[in-house]
Amino acid sequence: xxxxxxxxxxxIGCLVATxxxxxxxxDWYVSLxxxxxxxxxxxxxxxxxxxxxxxxxxxxxxxxAKFADNWRVELNGSIQENTPEVLYLPSASIEVDPDYRDIxxxxxxxxxxxxxxxxxxxxxxxVGAGIGYTDLDYVVSQQQRGNAPRVFSxxxxxxxxxxxxITGFTVPITRRLDFAADYRYYKMPSPNLEDVNGADLDIDHxxxxxxxxxxxxxxxxxxxxxxxxRRQWTRGLYFELGIGGGFPEDxxxxxxxxxxxxxxxxxxxxxxxxxxxxxxxxxxxxFEIEGEFRRNEVxxxxxxxxxGEDLADGQVKTRSLMANVIYQxxxxxxxxxxxxxxxxxxxxxxxxxxxxxxxxxxxxxxFSEQHIHDKDTTTGAQALLGVDxxxxxxxxxxxxxxxxxxxxxxxxxxxxxxYETYLQNVSVTAGVxxxxxxxx
Numbered sequence: 151x152x153x154x155x156x157x158x159x160x161x162i163g164c165l166v167a168t169x170x171x172x173x174x175x176x177d178w179y180v181s182l183x184x185x186x187x188x189x190x191x192x193x194x195x196x197x198x199x200x201x202x203x204x205x206x207x208x209x210x211x212x213x214x215a216k217f218a219d220n221w222r223v224e225l226n227g228s229i230q231e232n233t234p235e236v237l238y239l240p241s242a243s244i245e246v247d248p249d250y251r252d253i254x255x256x257x258x259x260x261x262x263x264x265x266x267x268x269x270x271x272x273x274x275x276x277v278g279a280g281i282g283y284t285d286l287d288y289v290v291s292q293q294q295r296g297n298a299p300r301v302f303s304x305x306x307x308x309x310x311x312x313x314x315x316i317t318g319f320t321v322p323i324t325r326r327l328d329f330a331a332d333y334r335y336y337k338m339p340s341p342n343l344e345d346v347n348g349a350d351l352d353i354d355h356x357x358x359x360x361x362x363x364x365x366x367x368x369x370x371x372x373x374x375x376x377x378x379x380r381r382q383w384t385r386g387l388y389f390e391l392g393i394g395g396g397f398p399e400d401x402x403x404x405x406x407x408x409x410x411x412x413x414x415x416x417x418x419x420x421x422x423x424x425x426x427x428x429x430x431x432x433x434x435x436x437f438e439i440e441g442e443f444r445r446n447e448v449x450x451x452x453x454x455x456x457x458g459e460d461l462a463d464g465q466v467k468t469r470s471l472m473a474n475v476i477y478q479x480x481x482x483x484x485x486x487x488x489x490x491x492x493x494x495x496x497x498x499x500x501x502x503x504x505x506x507x508x509x510x511x512x513x514x515x516x517f518s519e520q521h522i523h524d525k526d527t528t529t530g531a532q533a534l535l536g537v538d539x540x541x542x543x544x545x546x547x548x549x550x551x552x553x554x555x556x557x558x559x560x561x562x563x564x565x566x567x568x569y570e571t572y573l574q575n576v577s578v579t580a581g582v583x584x585x586x587x588x589x590x
Contacts, residue, residue, distance in 0.1 A: 181224070181330075183210040183363035188397070188419045189232040189254065191449065192353050200290065201235040201449050201461060202254065203400075203415065210361060212262075222264045226280065230256045230336070230357050234290045235415060235450050236461060237303055249291045249300050256338065256355065258284040258312060266320070272484035273539040273547050276332075278316040284338050285309050286355060304351070308341035312355075319549070319580075320365075321485045321539050329537070330363040331549060331578075358419060360395075360578055383433050383481060384544065386587015390426040390438070392548065395419050396577025397446050398466065403522075403571040404558075414502070414571065417466075418447035422552075422577045426474070430587065433481035440492065442470045444575065451504045451521060462521070464502030468573065470554075471495050472532060488550075490534035496556045498573060499525040522569060524561035530554055530573075538583070549580040 184207040192200040208231055214224030234248040264278030287307045291300040318332020338355040345351060397417040421444070428438025448462045472494035479487045500522040536550025554577075558570040 177216040177368060179214050179224075179365045179367040181210075181212040181214065181226075181363045181365040183212075183330075183361050184208065185210055185228065185230070185334075185359045185361040187230045187232065187336075187357045187359035189355070189357045190418075192355075194351055194353060198237065199461065200237050203233045203235045203450075205231045205233055210363070212363075214262075214264075220266045220268060222266065222278075224262045224264065226258075226260045226262050226282075228258050228260075230258070230359065232357070237290055247292065251300075252289045252291055253287065254289075254355075255287045256284050256312075256336075256357070258282055258336075260312070260314060262314075262316065264316065270539070270541045270547075272321055273541060274320040276316070276318055276320060276330075279313070280316065281311065281313045283309070284312040284341075286338060286341050286343070288343050288351075302346050304343070304345050306343045306345075308343050310338060310341055312336060312338040318361075319547075321537060323485070326367045326369075328365040328367065330365060332361050332363075334359045334361060383430065384585040384587050385430055385432065386585065388428055388430055388436075388438075388583050388585045388587070390424070390428070390440075390548065390581055390583040392424045392579040392581025394422045394424075394577055394579030396422050396444070396552070396575055399574040399576065400452075401571055401573055403569055413452040414448055414462075414466075415450040415452045418449055420444065420446035420465075422579055424579055424581065428474075430585065434478050436474075436476040436478065436488075436490075438474045438476070440470075440472045440474055440494075442468075442472065444468045444470075444577070448502050451502070460504040462502055462504050464500075464521070466502075466573070467499045468556075468575075469497045470530060472530075474532075474534070476534065478538070484540040486538045488534070488536055488538060490536075490550075492532045492534070494530065495527060496530040496573075497525065497527045498556070498559050500559070500561065500571075521563065522561060523564055524569075526559040526561050528557045528559055530556035541582075544585045546583045546585070547580070548583050549578070552577045552579065 186207055188204050189202040208229045210228040212224045212226040214222050217223050232254045234252045236247055260280035260282030262278050262280035264276050266274045266276045288304050290304040291302045314334050314336040316332050316334050318330055320328050320330040322328055336357045341355055343351040397419045400413055400415050403412045423443045424440055426438045426440035428436055430436050445467045447465050451460050451462045472492040474490050474492035476488050476490035502521045504521050532552055532554035534550045534552050539547045541547055554575045556573045558572050561569045563569055
């Protein structure tokens, strides 16, 4: 923990070094948050591949203070967890399906320096960077049948320096309470990890994550001098553009003609683009027609206990047209949370191949096969939770979390088989809405 002490000392030094006008004993804040992280596929020096899935939300906490106009320094602790899915060893002709108890866990203490960018009356984007200390646990074992003991491929831990890059935004809730959301790129270069045979894994541990935070400030510590003034809502037409990212949850693929079920597993994070035209009916209700595009890489196909998992190469693209009804809270405020629901048509295109070295538990030469190459249109629904922030009388910054689910797509496999599968997506988007109507 020597590096953790150094990071703490550096943080305290920043507080001591703040100008007298900043009142360092008062200009502090505390933050509690939750994050959702995604780790990319690991490629080892010998060509081995470790596919990684995500877990649920994980906690974060921070203690920070201002040290100049629009600058902050904070000490941030967080936990990131991911699940190993399949270890592919081409040199040994082995595929390892990890046990459900396997884990990749990073516990970090980081010293961050953050710059708030004054834009508008109720919105503060920010950028930052951090460096600190990480404990990394890596456990990958082979799934066994019955009560047989686990056979470990990797069971090691490492400690060392890591860094992160941060970009996000803050909106005020009260004079001393803020809500913030950000994206973080985290990397621990070359952790000293070995497999069970003592071979160096030679990897960089990289994680992409999205976080939400609640910050409580002492007087004068926040990026806003006071709560934002009230603003009249604008009635009439509007249009909206937004971008973001997300990925589908694992989805079962049913094959009615063979009574089998497989699973599309470990999707990669991909882009989400939305465009909408709507009508602001009043101070609380909006109606809109929204078009949305998503694209995600498929990393794994799970064929069940008999055959196990195989790495996949391909992607799923969807285009949807949704009718949304949105209810807005806190009419007249510059910061307005909202809830929404939508229903519409979803067109999905699936292009997925699988490859590996083991087929039906028999390992030998590498093989590749086409899995799904088809498309279909079905219906779907979505739920939205977000916040609007006034930029000007007509322009509004908007950010939301989306959950969507489709009915079954019905498709044929290249060998003539019949498939049915659904998509269940989670995503975060941000954009700008522009009102064409006038004041009420």
